[in-house]
Amino acid sequence: MKTRILITHISQTLNYGSAMMALNLISRMKPLLPNSEIYCECDDYHLDRLKVGTGIHDLKKFDALFNTKLTPITKVKRYIFGNDESIKKITDNFDFLIVLGGDDLSETYKKGALLKGSVYKSINKKCKVILAGQSFGPFFGSTRTMIRNFYKDISIITRDDNSFEFSKELGIKKLVKSRDLAMMPLPHQQEFAKIVEDYSDLHPNKYITMVPSGLWHKYTEDKEGYIDMWKQLIKNLTKRYPEFKFVILGHVLGPAKSDDRFVIKEIEKSMSSTERENLIFITETIQPAEARQILGGSFMVITGRMHAAVSTFFMRKPAISLAYSEKYAGVIGRGLELPDLIVESRNQTWGKQSPLLEEVDKKITYVEKNYKELTKKIDIKVAECTALVEDQINFIVSEILQCKKKSA
Template sequence: MPRRRVRAWLSDWIASRPPTLFLIPSDPWNLTGSIGDAAMIAAVTEVCRTQAGLEVTVLTSTDAADQAAHRLGLRTVRVAWDSEQAFWPQVDRQIRKKHAKALLVLGADVLDGGYGSEMAKRMLRIADLAASRRIPTAILGFSFNSAPAEDLRPAWAKLHPDVVIQVRDQSSLQRFEAFSGRKGTLVADCAFLLKEKPGQASEAVRAWTDGKRQQGRHVLGINFHPQLFKKREDFPRLGRSFETVLRKLAAEDGTAFVVIPHDNREDSDKVALRAFAAGLDQTLRENVLFVGEDVGPDEIKAIVSHLDGTVTGRMHLAIATLGMGRPAVALTYQDKFEGLFDHFDLPSWLLVTPEAAGEPEVLLALIRRFRASLGALTSQVQAHLPAVQQAARRNLDALGWTAGDAARQP
């Protein structure tokens, strides 16, 4: 076949394929080990496919990340994240090769350097590279803590002016703008766009909670994990506090609890919470259900729909709960929860430090107050939820898309 015809055939083949959106994850090594990351990726992917007609390609660095991406129906591009010299030519080549129509950065909670500044610098530089290639580029709603890494200041200052910067809560937005000198747009976390999907685990929770409610009991979800503490040896104290409180509340009115892991990585809350549930005595176990199966973020939303509320140390479990119209208590860390709760005008007493929750009398008083306020808090969450979901949709509005027209983006 003459070379000219080959080039024409390739050009026609490329034109016939769906346009490609590049997604830059915050964890290219595990991708979805954090169920919160999985929720954001799944939500964005669904919108990009169904409303914008885009094929989503994610940059990865390991076989595990590739497998996780393929389970979500994503295409992958393997790049050498751990090699500065090889990384940039690979990224630039892939963006050109795939004829990227847009690029989104999953900012999550890493762009303040809270987990190290090198990953944040690299993500910002990718966004800068894409924008310099005239590719529509946006950073999805991220949080920004009160003590950002100082060496990130130049990276933010040099970021291409066409990159759309979106921050997922008002408190983070104020901190970000004061630190960077750049303007951001207020949105809500894109995980609020994720739809629930029932499965075997959620159906088991539904059956169990239905039985408890027939007995006139409240049912609350709980989650806590070692990452809440800088010193991991402080974590067992929190577990003992929860055990004491669960026992007292069960004795008071039979309040039942569903223990929900929300991270599948090593040293995760799944390991810690499995040990916690297994250590309960038989009498208390009858009042506690442990979700032991690996479940995706969409089924997590189905699970929390059967609860009255949650007490959680994972922000995206709180987002799943609020997204299903239920209130949450937060064990705070990394300045994440304050801005999230502001979206719903929720009172500050719903926020507690892990150290304070390690005192049984503090945790008991908090959950008693939460239990007594469930009706009013639920109404408040449900009243604010439509506006929050609209704010979440603005993550993609920033690129100027309307349903189905992204394929026509230049």
């Protein structure tokens, strides 16, 4: 009898960061578990993109159908007692639930972390739950107590040391220290590398890529100021590097509320043809490995999307991140030991005169002066991170095989 595995948090392959984590896990896990069926929580469109990205064509889709109309309190009550149909649908049909990481179990989203904790605790009674590649916590006060109750018996694989230390203090029984699942070679990377040939003006190390995040509201309430700051940053860079081209890349194209193209289109239409002369806007749907190739050919990257930075680092290039949550400090600051490449950007003044412009300018100067040393350090740290991610995948495979032996 085949082991049935459900992987969730992969419904949006247009979020290249989430997709990278899924592609790496699936492509490496499946060959080690030939007697398994892998289901992905997504629709046909995103399933097809996962098949193309992994080269694995027997993946199947699954719709969890969680009820979004219930109040949070009603949801928690149903989830704790296992009375929700969506939970029963998972526990009746699967042996393992693998929840792919991100930062939705971090302090930034503590209400969601509580609600999801009640779900995972209920599911874990019948279907083993593994939380993979997570930024987890920190939580405080009564929230911390409830979080411990929900998560203590669930396997958690952290993607940064801050999360690992918090989880250890919390008393998580099965805990693994690792790094972000995107910190590995993407499947078929060389095949997807050909995308650069579509842009004849792009020459290695002769362009800078910028990734404005569509999550402007995570940074500021001033949407216009947010757009103006990015526009001014682009102008400043074109003056500083007159011989360079500048790629404006969308790294998250869905869902609509976080689509980077919203911000990018506002930037593009507010610029004159002269101002756009050396700009290349890449906002069409591509594969994550193609986005990585574009990022990796850059001299440097300036990004509001953490996984765009992760891809850049993996390609052994420097990336300056405009940070809005704890995950940047955990994954980049401690995990890669590159805190000097982070600009804390929450609750700052945005706009054409934003002090963030000066901060970014200082980081650019720092990168220029230390380029050789930085790329050498990035190479060493990424190799260390990749080894930890391999350990993560081996742990997941081992858990599945051990469970199968017990049930045999």
